[in-house]
Amino acid sequence: MAEETEGQETGAEASGAGVDPAAVALALGGASRAKADEFLSNQNALIADQRHHLREQFKQLRLSIWQQRLGVLLRIATGFVGLIVAAGLIYMIWDASQSSGLLIEPFSVPPDLAARGMTGEVVAAKLLDRLSDMQAQTNSTRAAQSYVNDWGQAGIKLDIPETGVSLNELDDFLRAKLGHDTHITGEIVRTVSSVSLTARTGVAGAQTVTGSDADLDGLVRQLSEEIYRATQPYRYGIYIASHDRAAEAMPIMKALAQSGPTRQDRAYGYGIWGDLSGEFVGGDFSLGVLRRAIAEEPNNIVAQTIFGTTLGFEGLPEQSIRELKKDLLLISSNTLGLYSASVVQIYSKNYQAFIDWQLGDFFEATQNYTKVVQSGVSIAPFASALMAGAEAGEHDLAAARATLLDTASYSVDWRAGRTAFFSIIARMQIANDVQDWASVISDADTIAPILQKYPGLRSFLPTTMAPLMAYADARLGNISEAEAHIAATPADCYDCLITRARVAEIEGQHGRADFWFARAIDGQKSIPLAYSYWGQALLERGDPDDAIAKFTLANQKGPHFADPLEMWGEALMKQNHSDRALAKFEEAEKYAPNWGRLHLKWGEALGYAGRKDEAQKQLALAAGLDLSGADKVELAKIRG
Secondary structure: OOOOOOOOOOHHHHHOOOOOHHHHHHHHHHOOHHHHHHHHHHHHHHHHHHHHHHHHHHHHHHHHHHHHHHHHHHHHHHHHHHHHHHHHHHHHHHHHHHOOOEEEOOOEOOHHHHHOOOOHHHHHHHHHHHHHHHHHOOOOOEOHHHOOOOOOHHHEEEOOOOOOOOHHHHHHHHHHHHOOOEEEEEEEEEOOOOEEEEEEEOOOEEEEEEEOHHHHHHHHHHHHHHHHHHHOHHHHHHHHHOOOOHHHHHHHHHHHHHHOOOHHHHHHHHHHHHHHHHHHOOHHHHHHHHHHHHHHOOOOHHHHHHHHHHHHHOOOHHHHHHHHHHHHHHHHHOOOOOEOHHHHHHHHHHHHHHHHHHOOOHHHHHHHHHHHHHHOOOOHHHHHHHHHHHHHHOOOHHHHHHHHHHHHHOOOOOOHHHHHHHHHHHHHHHHHHOOOHHHHHHHHHHHHHHHHHOHHHHHHHHHHHHHHHHHHHHHOOOHHHHHHHHHOOOOOOHHHHHHHHHHHHHOOOHHHHHHHHHHHHHHOOOOOHHHHHHHHHHHHOOOHHHHHHHHHHHHHHOOOOHHHHHHHHHHHHHOOOHHHHHHHHHHHHOOOOOOHHHHHHHHHHHHHOOOHHHHHHHHHHHHOOOOOHHHHHHHHHHHO
8 A cells, every 4th residue: 555655645635625634633642731722722723824825826827828928929920020021122122123213312512602592402492392393284194014123102212311321221221122213313513604403313314404593492303304205205204295396396296106115105206196197287187107117016905096097087987987996995905004994994985986986976975085085084075175176066056155154264185286176166066056157157266276276276277166167158058168168178088078068068069979979888888977968958958758668778887866857757747747857856866966957847747637735745845945047937837
């Protein structure tokens, strides 16, 4: 038994009481009462001490457990912080490697200028302010990542040395070692009669301007332009073009197209060179530049866009639509990364709007142009002018006039010539719609100062303005002037061929008119306008059956074109089918809800159908909308 229990506690010791019952019994048996009480008191004290120590041990044990847990948590937190620091360093390294900003160091200045407060830091700060201001005023939809040097507002900053060690210094060190920042250094040097400011950049060498030290602010402005041009030629070109200096921008874009450092630079250079050429040289030259651009870079969305729209202005709608559909495919892939995702959506609507316009869907064109204008992108002013023309095609003349007021409120943009030109065309279309022929001619006369400033736009006169003037002159009885206008138009211009037919119709030469209508259709079979105008001519000749055949074809080519639907309704009324005409008027309203003549004829048809209350409602709508003089007379007779 002794061997089995060796090293083990028994009795009270084993139970944790710390007292041997046998020893207690022996002690109490032979001891006096006082001795026994003392012994028991000592034993109780011993037990109390042991319990106290035991509680302390438990406390220490719990504390040790918590210390171990906290130690684990601390190690985890330390590791987590380490990961954050490592991630931060990795990001700083990556960000530094992507850096392509502009860092302006304090200039060296003569002591007397520094004493007057024009220190090197002050000069650098003024240069910074001017460059930042120019950057903010450069309205370009070009994607930032397509630039070799993408400054951005945060990318232009002063580079003033700091003391001590900081994250900024670490960032500067990494950018210096890994990045592609452009550093600007410079000095002001006093000569005998002037001062010269020089700035040096690693990518563009030195730029120097000279003048009086009394005009240091002006010299800083000049120097900032030289720096902007040297380091960001595309943005500089857009900047000066947007500040009424588009002619100066054209050679910059040409140089960028021919020797730009990247595919994106060359693509943009070609596109804008082609666009500006249309304003300063002419449409044919512009198309030549754009064809070359597309041949060299088939993914050049910029050139493809301007090529497609220019063909439309040249009177070739089928070709224009074909090229703009290519644009829609190119911009969906955005292979060269020329546009950001948000700009891709807006520009897609712009291309679709021009397609819709040429197919007679003026209502949808207006909706798309509205989104483009509201976006505020760089083409918004030009899109606004085109939107006014689309609203005129939709016969919503009040909206067209309001849009022209908005267009005029824009500050100068880099398509200022075309914006002004097509604003005049829109005004002529508004006057044409209400048959105010004298205003069509007088509006055309306002084009002279625009052509003087943008001589290349003269090449678009035969295909845009001449048809409107020719028809207005013919309606005024000035047949010789009308024939002179139309004779100067190209043989393949769609609107021009239609106008030849309409002038011949006014002259009573129906066979000649039919010849020109057929010629227009033969060149542009998918476009609905010629069918519609031919149907109108047949209707006015008193041939509603053949007219309806033409309106049917026009509706097939342009199902959202309101004009053939409305005139189809008029033809049915001439056949005494006013009840069937109502369906055509109702359908036409979907695409031209604010067309005064539509509501006039609709009210007339309802009256014939015996639906007097509805007729009065439509006639009231007509009275509140734009009507020609003849339509106003007709409305008065019907309501009379």
